[in-house]
Amino acid sequence: MLSLFFSFSSHSATPEQITHIQTIAEQYIIENIEQPAGGTLEAKAANIDSRIFASDCPTELIASSRSTNSNASNITVLVECPEDNWKTYVSVRLIRTGPQATLTTSLNKGEIISAHDVTINMVDLQRLRRQGFSTINAVIGAKVKKNLRSGEIIEQNDICVVCRNDIVTIKAVKSGMTITTKGVALSDGSHGEQIRVKNSKSNRIIDARVSDISEVTVIF
Template sequence: MKPWALITLFLISFSAKCETSLELIREVAESYTLENLNADPHAKVTLQTNALDSRRHFGDCDQPIQASSQSMKPGTRYTTVKVSCEGSSPWLVYVPIQIDIQYPVVIATTTLAANAVLDSSMLEVRYVSSSSLRGGHFSDIDSLAGARLKRRLAAGQVINQNNICIVCRGDPVVIQAVSKNLAIRTSGTALTGGALGESIRVQNTNSRRMVDAVVSAIGQVKVVM
């Protein structure tokens, strides 16, 4: 090999060793994104980073590499992270990242008719992209056991609060009347239906009195006195 070729090869090798790799820049951008997403700990997060221009070269940084973004918002699907070196040979690059967050949610395993009473054989938990979720969904099958569907659901469809009533109109309910020093339980009938935490109208079986109560569980409501 000619002497000038050896010198060129040495210079290329030396230059490569004194550069910050594109792979390291990508890792810094992705680590920053994961740390600042504030995603639910039960969620699955997938990042897809756009390929960086391989023609660009970034010198070895003699300071910690910095990362920042002005587009990190809850629920964001895209962000751009600025990765930079503020050392003696400064540089910066913007790294576009696509974000997919999947949550564990309860879905119907088969087509279900309106008024079906849910049980575990009809349901399963599956990870679903946040971009496909609408309204309040559930992650626990047991919390839906005994709930009734308001409308027909197709297999694979997510169960959300708009699909069900935890207490339905005409259902018998246990009314728990609570005050600071007293708790009384009695039976009643739901005059309207609702999901967990919603206010419904119920009638006390014994007194025939109608009151507003909050749905607290399957077949149970609470009245604060």
């Protein structure tokens, strides 16, 4: 994909000038876009039409962009030299890799994930269709909701740490004190997700956050 540009010139940019513009655009992305937790961020500038006007700018080139979306596949960066009155837009591709929990064995619907069933692989986050898990602890003990093959990345919709109709422990925390009771989960949930739970004693339906296997917590 060619970069966008404002004007052509009979004095074409040199290969060195083109490379410098691309490097400035890539550096801008690396310095201004959030890196994935535990992962890496690479930036690859698109080809630039050599017919654009550019010069050996007497000062450092200035880069900017309207977008800082770390989940974008491509970001357009404006590179300019105010002193020599030229500018060009460069499309930069983002390559984000990060840790994702991946199955090492095939599991059938209803089976529980154990430590030997899962590992962490570094994957291209741009190719993920849905949210996954970056740690093994987030999926150990969870129940799979469909058949999963070895090598598959575990997505949030694939599992439930607390599953609908499970009997759960409800922890009510207030001013440092904790009271526990039993309840029934009314929906599926993963670690940190909020679900609705029915208190078995009072029959009251409450919102609680999944805190562990078969456990939810309410903080007052």
